[in-house]
Amino acid sequence: MSLVRSNLFLDIDFTLRRQFNKESFRPFQREIILAALEGYDVFVQAATSFGKSLCFQLPAVVDRGITIVISPLLSLMMNQVEALRAANVDARTLNSNTPMAERDYIYQDLATGHPLTRLLYVTPELCSGEHFRKRLKLVHEQQELARIAVDEAHCISEWGHDFRKDFKRLSWFRETFPDVPIMCLTATANELVRQDVLSTLGLGQLNRGGGGGGGGGSRLKTFTTTAHRPNLHLEVRFTSDEANDRYDDFVTWLQNVYARRTANERRAELEAAGDRVDNVPGIIYTISRDECESLAAALRNDGIGARPFHAKLSREAKEETLAQWIAGNPGYAIIVATTAFGMGIDKDNVRFVVHWRLPKSFEGYYQEAGRAGRDGNASYCFLYYSREDRDRVCNLVTRDAGGKDGSGAPISANGRARLQSLNKLVAYCENTSSCRHAAVCAYFGETQVPECDYACDWHKDPHDLKRRMTKGLASEEWVSTQREEGRYDEYHWSE
Numbered sequence: 001m002s003l004v005r006s007n008l009f010l011d012i013d014f015t016l017r018r019q020f021n022k023e024s025f026r027p028f029q030r031e032i033i034l035a036a037l038e039g040y041d042v043f044v045q046a047a048t049s050f051g052k053s054l055c056f057q058l059p060a061v062v063d064r065g066i067t068i069v070i071s072p073l074l075s076l077m078m079n080q081v082e083a084l085r086a087a088n089v090d091a092r093t094l095n096s097n098t099p100m101a102e103r104d105y106i107y108q109d110l111a112t113g114h115p116l117t118r119l120l121y122v123t124p125e126l127c128s129g130e131h132f133r134k135r136l137k138l139v140h141e142q143q144e145l146a147r148i149a150v151d152e153a154h155c156i157s158e159w160g161h162d163f164r165k166d167f168k169r170l171s172w173f174r175e176t177f178p179d180v181p182i183m184c185l186t187a188t189a190n191e192l193v194r195q196d197v198l199s200t201l202g203l204g205q206l207n208r209g210g211g212g213g214g215g216g217g218s219r220l221k222t223f224t225t226t227a228h229r230p231n232l233h234l235e236v237r238f239t240s241d242e243a244n245d246r247y248d249d250f251v252t253w254l255q256n257v258y259a260r261r262t263a264n265e266r267r268a269e270l271e272a273a274g275d276r277v278d279n280v281p282g283i284i285y286t287i288s289r290d291e292c293e294s295l296a297a298a299l300r301n302d303g304i305g306a307r308p309f310h311a312k313l314s315r316e317a318k319e320e321t322l323a324q325w326i327a328g329n330p331g332y333a334i335i336v337a338t339t340a341f342g343m344g345i346d347k348d349n350v351r352f353v354v355h356w357r358l359p360k361s362f363e364g365y366y367q368e369a370g371r372a373g374r375d376g377n378a379s380y381c382f383l384y385y386s387r388e389d390r391d392r393v394c395n396l397v398t399r400d401a402g403g404k405d406g407s408g409a410p411i412s413a414n415g416r417a418r419l420q421s422l423n424k425l426v427a428y429c430e431n432t433s434s435c436r437h438a439a440v441c442a443y444f445g446e447t448q449v450p451e452c453d454y455a456c457d458w459h460k461d462p463h464d465l466k467r468r469m470t471k472g473l474a475s476e477e478w479v480s481t482q483r484e485e486g487r488y489d490e491y492h493w494s495e
């Protein structure tokens with residue numbers, strides 16, 4: 001069990017400034033960090049860009065022993081490890097891309113039983129391997145296993161949109177090391193997912209004495225904050241196959257943004273700050289590699305700095321694109337990406353996120369839109385919605401779920417959850433009678449209606465929203481005729 005110190009308050013403020021170069025804690029971060037350091041299991045659900053990573057990184061630096069961080073995405077791990085190393089924290093990652101020499105070093109470090117590594121980022125797959133497990137047992141025997149942190153914890157639950165089988169096997173940690181605290185973090189869990197995560201990992205079981213955490217009471221502390229991101233302007237733009245007007249609509253919007261930046265006063269401000277008119281970083285999410293390439297090329301052709309990003313590009317090409325975009329270099333203002341580009345992207349000044357097509361889940365939409373405005377400044381998130389896309393995505397998700405493919409296999413719990421999530425997203429898009437922010441918060445089970453300062457299309461102009469929907473969408477009759485003719489059957493999704 002981790003060491004509890006009397007001067008914790010001093011330690012964490014000092015470490016925040018010295019090691020993480022941050023002035024003060026954001027709301028709840030201090031409480032979460034203290035709960036972790038006191039040895040509680042901690043469940044954190046907080047909005048995108050809340051600053052969840054700090055909640056396990058800071059305790060790992062202050063505490064003795066090693067923290068194992070389980071994360072579903074290689075890119076996410078690498079970004080975090082890089083940032084920690086730049087801050088002089090001994091953080092490492094063990095995954096399929098780790099060079100042999102580094103791998104050997106890490107295993108030797110663990111074999112000492114007193115590792116120097118503070119944070120070790122691993123994949124859930126690695127945690128299932130005997131070799132790794134043996135090393136952790138050794139570390140645990142020496143009382144040096146400080147904490148297990150499970151990032152993107154919704155991946156544990158079959159009810160989650162991103163269920164991963166190997167996440168479920170993480171139950172091994174509590175079974176094997178009942179005294180080691182576990183911290184779970186997610187931005188996207190509903191009540192069902194939360195309960196599933198807690199029970200799978202064995203969180204919140206009664207404390208059988210010893211160490212911190214409740215002294216015989218519950219050893220779990222749950223922190224659930226609102227999903228609300230008030231600085232994001234949420235909007236749905238309606239379209240149809242026949243209108244096929246996404247491109248013109250988007251370019252017109254972007255040119256208006258540039259025009260506002262060239263207005264006299266604004267231009268002077270930009271010049272004084274050494275900024276460029278077209279330096280308006282954004283992300284456009286598409287669903288196929290082909291569309292990603294062709295859209296980026298079309299934008300470049302029109303003089304807009306856009307680059308594709310998808311799984312089939314070489315690692316070097318992806319790294320180059322990412323580095324240039326993060327640096328805000330000319331020609332790299334917009335990333336046109338598949339969902340291969342998402343979680344873990346932490347550029348703070350992304351001014352817009354556009355969903356070119358309907359995403360596959362509500363959570364996916366929220367996560368991806370959440371890449372915008374991480375600096376707290378106003379940012380746009382709009383989603384192009386058409387009923388034809390709705391049917392195509394529905395076909396796809398149903399097929400993925402095991403239905404309608406001729407096999408007759410029953411749809412799994414996860415399949416049902418995915419379909420439900422998509423249906424909720426469709427309802428969100430077609431809703432023209434309430435606030436978008438309220439709908440997002442309600443989706444994640446919040447009962448309080450968040451304040452929306454004209455930051456959604458409904459609050460801005462409810463009549464116009466209704467009008468745009470009626471005018472923009474194909475009628476249900478037309479769509480259903482097309483559906484009967486099998487017009488929406490081929491739709492290629494590729495990451």
Ligand SMILES: Nc1ncnc2c1ncn2[C@@H]1O[C@H](COP(=O)(O)OP(=O)(O)OP(=O)(O)O)[C@@H](O)[C@H]1O
Pocket residue numbers: 022023024025026029046047048049050051052053054186187343344346348370374
């Ligand atoms: N106390 C703080 N003061 C200033 N910046 C902070 C603080 N805590 C975190 N941040 C910054 O906020 C940004 C978002 O943090 P982080 O990546 O941990 O978000 P997150 O909650 O994991 O979001 P997401 O779920 O969207 O990935 C990072 O750039 C981080 O450095």
